[in-house]
Amino acid sequence: MLLSGFGIKVGKTMLKIVVAISCKEIKTACYADSCEKRIGVPYVEKGDRAQVLDVYYAPSAMRKDVVLIDIHGGFYVGGMRQNSRLLASAFLKEGYDVVLVEYRLNNGTLDVEDELADCSKALDYLTTHAEELDLNKDRMFLTGDSAGGHLALYLAEGSESRTLPVHPELFVAKGVLLNCPAYDYASFANSEGFTDDALAWLIGSRYKDKQWMESVSPRTFFDSYSGPLFVSTCTKDFIRSQSLMIKAECEAKGRTLDFVDIQSKKVGHVHNVTDPDRPESQTVNARMLAFMEQCLK
Numbered sequence: 070m071l072l073s074g075f076g077i078k079v080g081k082t083m084l085k086i087v088v089a090i091s092c093k094e095i096k097t098a099c100y101a102d103s104c105e106k107r108i109g110v111p112y113v114e115k116g117d118r119a120q121v122l123d124v125y126y127a128p129s130a131m132r133k134d135v136v137l138i139d140i141h142g143g144f145y146v147g148g149m150r151q152n153s154r155l156l157a158s159a160f161l162k163e164g165y166d167v168v169l170v171e172y173r174l175n176n177g178t179l180d181v182e183d184e185l186a187d188c189s190k191a192l193d194y195l196t197t198h199a200e201e202l203d204l205n206k207d208r209m210f211l212t213g214d215s216a217g218g219h220l221a222l223y224l225a226e227g228s229e230s231r232t233l234p235v236h237p238e239l240f241v242a243k244g245v246l247l248n249c250p251a252y253d254y255a256s257f258a259n260s261e262g263f264t265d266d267a268l269a270w271l272i273g274s275r276y277k278d279k280q281w282m283e284s285v286s287p288r289t290f291f292d293s294y295s296g297p298l299f300v301s302t303c304t305k306d307f308i309r310s311q312s313l314m315i316k317a318e319c320e321a322k323g324r325t326l327d328f329v330d331i332q333s334k335k336v337g338h339v340h341n342v343t344d345p346d347r348p349e350s351q352t353v354n355a356r357m358l359a360f361m362e363q364c365l366k
Contacts, residue, residue, distance in 0.1 A: 081266040084144075092147035095343070100158035101125050101167070107202070112194035113187075122191055123150060123169045124202055125157050133164040135208045135243075135365065138195065140188055142215025142249075142339060145175045146271060153214075156342045159354050165361075166204060168195060172220075180273030181219075181254070181285050185235040188220050189227070192240035210361055211242040214339040215308070218250020219287055226293040233293065234284050244297035244364040246357050249339045252311040254286035255279060291318060298324075299360045301353045303331035306338045327360045329353055 079087075105126040113120040127133065137160050141148045150169035157167040172187035173179050192211075199206035213221030225245045227236025251257070258268060258276045268276040275281045283289045298319070302312035312330075319326040331340075331349045341350035341357075 078264050079262060079267055080264045081270050084263070084267045084271060088144045088147045091338070092143045092149070092152070094149065095152045095155060097155070099154050101154045101161055104128065104161050110202075112191045117173055119171050119173045120187055120190070121171050122195070123171075124204070125161055125167045125169070126203070127161045127164045127166055131164040132166070134166075134205045135164070135210070135361065136166045136168060136195075136204050137210050137212055137246075137361070138168045138170060138192070140170050140172070140211070140213035140217035140220045142213065142217040142342075143174070144271060145181055145184065145216045147174065148216070153342060155345050156354075159345045160358070163358055168204075175271070175273050177270070177273065180275060181216075182235060185220055185223060185285060189224055189235055189237045189240075192224060192228070192237045196237075196239040196241075207241075208243055208365065209240070210244050210246060210364070212246040212248070212357070213250065214248040214342045216251050218247040219252065219254060221245060222247055222250060222252070222287040222294070223285070223290070225296065226287060226290040229295065230290070230293040233290055242296060244299070244361060245294070246299040246360065247312075247315075248301045248341055248353070249303070249306045249308060250287075250300065250311060250315070251308060252286075252315055253288040255282040255288070258282055288314070288318075291315075292322075297327075297360070297364045299327040299329075299357060301329040301331070301341065301356070303333060303336055303338075303340065303349070305334060305336065308338070327356065329356050 107124040109121045111121050139153045141153050150171040153169050170191045172184050196206050211221045225242045227233035228240050300312050302309045316328050333349050336349045341353040
């Protein structure tokens with residue numbers, strides 16, 4: 070479960086504190102800032118200010134003509150694309166172009182279905198405008214952390230079947246990389262672990278609708294995605310059980326999965342995104358690079 074195991078119900082105030090800490094804006098200058106870039110590109114005509122993306126280009130001397138598209142996390146109610154600049158830097162240095170996607174957050178009116186719809190539009194925009202943006206639409210990888218991992222996997226599933234309730238119409242992923250992802254979204258509507266007001270804030274007004282929860286859960290449509298898959302987690306990842314669930318289902322189906330489980334008490338949830346210079350984070354990101362290189366062969 071999302072925040073289970075404390076022995077008490079998590080209320081809205083406590084949850085807001087956790088989200089605020091986890092989604093604290095990262096203002097540190099980094100390598101990505103010095104790269105050629107296009108900031109705030111709208112992917113919806115006359116859309117919301119959150120319906121934008123940033124494109125960062127690797128230096129021409131090392132550029133691989135490969136794109137890593139990142140969907141940030143933040144418990145569905147927080148986070149921002151700019152906080153993935155540190156992660157972007159690690160891959161820009163290796164010659165990968167990086168796209169950071171922003172989307173509208175759950176605010177009591179919008180919910181995860183709207184977040185999926187926004188990201189879906191962003192992926193299709195990148196596909197249709199790839200030449201204009203000087204990006205290779207045939208070599209696009211999709212990554213996401215935490216809630217962003219949920220969005221990334223669900224949209225990859227939809228990009229293959231085109232039958233999910235929300236799905237891209239044109240985008241195709243070369244591979245999907247998930248860091249500490251949310252997976253079984255329906256399980257988050259956990260009245261034993263959360264108060265009703267916390268659930269309403271985290272999930273939205275439809276948290277009691279199990280059928281809807283399952284319709285926007287990556288676990289429901291896992292078999293719809295057959296492409297290359299990478300998942301990372303760590304000992305102190307508070308939703309580690311979600312990654313282990315993916316691993317178990319892949320093993321049961323005889324499906325290949327590149328799985329990294331960092332056995333360390335020094336790092337926690339999405340550490341390779343928030344602090345990519347740590348040795349443990351470098352291990353994860355090196356495995357991500359190796360995974361993408363293998364997919365390109």
